[in-house]
Amino acid sequence: MPPGDLSWRFWPAVPLYPYGRRRTLRKEVVKDTIWTFDQVQGILYAVVPIRMTVVRLDKGGLLVYAPVAPTKECIRLVQELVDKHGEVKYIILPTASGLEHKVFVGPFARRFPYSQVFVTPNQWSFPVNLPLSWLGFPTKRTHVIPENSADAPFADEFDYEVLSINLGRGSFEEIALLHKRSRTLLVTDSVLVVPEDPPAIAQVDPYPLLFHARESGLEVVEDTEAMRRKGWQRISLFAIYFRPSALEKVGMGEALRNALKAPERSRKAYFGFFPFKWNPDWKRSFDALRGGGRLFVAPILQTFIFNQTPRKVLEWANKVARWNFERIIPCHFDAPIKASPSEFRQAFAFLEKNPPQLFGSGSQPLPKKDCEFLSELEENLTKRGITSPPKE
Numbered sequence: 001m002p003p004g005d006l007s008w009r010f011w012p013a014v015p016l017y018p019y020g021r022r023r024t025l026r027k028e029v030v031k032d033t034i035w036t037f038d039q040v041q042g043i044l045y046a047v048v049p050i051r052m053t054v055v056r057l058d059k060g061g062l063l064v065y066a067p068v069a070p071t072k073e074c075i076r077l078v079q080e081l082v083d084k085h086g087e088v089k090y091i092i093l094p095t096a097s098g099l100e101h102k103v104f105v106g107p108f109a110r111r112f113p114y115s116q117v118f119v120t121p122n123q124w125s126f127p128v129n130l131p132l133s134w135l136g137f138p139t140k141r142t143h144v145i146p147e148n149s150a151d152a153p154f155a156d157e158f159d160y161e162v163l164s165i166n167l168g169r170g171s172f173e174e175i176a177l178l179h180k181r182s183r184t185l186l187v188t189d190s191v192l193v194v195p196e197d198p199p200a201i202a203q204v205d206p207y208p209l210l211f212h213a214r215e216s217g218l219e220v221v222e223d224t225e226a227m228r229r230k231g232w233q234r235i236s237l238f239a240i241y242f243r244p245s246a247l248e249k250v251g252m253g254e255a256l257r258n259a260l261k262a263p264e265r266s267r268k269a270y271f272g273f274f275p276f277k278w279n280p281d282w283k284r285s286f287d288a289l290r291g292g293g294r295l296f297v298a299p300i301l302q303t304f305i306f307n308q309t310p311r312k313v314l315e316w317a318n319k320v321a322r323w324n325f326e327r328i329i330p331c332h333f334d335a336p337i338k339a340s341p342s343e344f345r346q347a348f349a350f351l352e353k354n355p356p357q358l359f360g361s362g363s364q365p366l367p368k369k370d371c372e373f374l375s376e377l378e379e380n381l382t383k384r385g386i387t388s389p390p391k392e
Helices: 072-085 099-108 207-214 224-242 252-259 282-290 297-307 310-321 341-346 369-384
Strands: 025-030 034-043 045-058 064-065 088-093 117-120 143-144 158-166 170-181 183-184 247-249 274-279 328-329
Touching: 034 072, 045 072, 045 224, 064 072, 088 099, 088 143, 099 117, 158 310, 170 310, 207 224, 224 282, 224 297, 224 369, 282 369, 297 369, 310 341
Parallel strands: 064 088, 088 117, 117 143, 183 328
Antiparallel strands: 025 034, 034 045, 045 064, 158 170, 170 183, 247 274
16 A cells, blocks of 8 residues: 555644554444444554544435544545445534544545534633634534534434533533434443454554563564454553553663663664563453453543533433443444443443442442552642542
């Protein structure tokens, strides 16, 4: 494939790996109806999928939920669906703050000039609050999604509920979108499932998986299925907890000495610098995180966002759980997920404690020791006035 087909030239706006070169994998989830488009992104090779979902409309045309980087490869894969099913009619930006989703929407929409863009209310961005027009959103075709889903132009095929939480310095927003006919629920960040094996998109370039499968910078690992799985499971712990309990500190002196002796000291390998060390019990932490493939809310949302207004979140979850769906497609980690409305609602059970018992989901709580870093971070940020204490 020509390198230009993978190019994403606006990567400096959100400088996440793999920067300006992104592969896209398309997967048919419901025959001739729903497709997912996966790319990867992350920091320090802790890469996880970021996902766009495309739905065929009964009256012709397509709806796009949470666009990814519109590389030539990605657009070609979408265009194949356009040629068969009709133009992209609607593009949904289902979040308000995340530049990692928002930065793709404007350039994507401009490739499909007949599309209408719908965004959540209270748009903002961090670390720089940029107006949507600066991100390339087409001004005349961009609209705030109606408060009542019955007023949307796609109401005959979709229902939706918008979760909006005022955080003081911005707002957390998420659109849960139901495709009625296929009984498919689309969400952004609210719930997820961590797969045991690395997703297909993460295996297109296995270097990040093998990088994290090592025990130290002095080790060279063989590219095997077992090593890829090991690397993925450690990446998942990084991505979910930021600093899981199974990760031990490596002194700067030791890390530098090892870097000088590392067998690979290229720029790609961070010049041999590998400041990670896992204790022998790390796999138990992953198994507890995965919980046999259960649906859960990420600890960072439990700690910083959803505990702000638990009643509002539970009201939103209750409304979504009244819908009739059989699968969920989130924007990250595993998809599609076979799940019922009751399983979706159970993921928010941690909010029903008084005071809320964080980090848990029903009968399978996440280990508090793995969440200690997030708890300490939240406490420090609140003391400094950067974040707010729970309002309820």
